Amino acid sequence: MNVTIGLLDDEIKKILRDHFAQKGFNVKGSQLYSDDSGIIRFDIQLHAYDILAKGDE
Numbered sequence: 001m002n003v004t005i006g007l008l009d010d011e012i013k014k015i016l017r018d019h020f021a022q023k024g025f026n027v028k029g030s031q032l033y034s035d036d037s038g039i040i041r042f043d044i045q046l047h048a049y050d051i052l053a054k055g056d057e
Contacts, residue, residue, distance in 0.1 A: 020046065
């Protein structure tokens with residue numbers, strides 16, 4: 001059995017942004033796109049102070 005789940009770009013962005021928020025990161029910006037091989041890529045910008053704080057844990 002095959003199942004296909006369709007999500008709009010905004011829905012995928014929200015899921016990924018919420019995931020990072022649950023980990024304690026504040027998302028500064030993000031972009032979702034498909035590359036030449038058909039792989040969906042999610043570029044995300046996080047605040048540096050969040051990354052540095054996580055590195056100290």
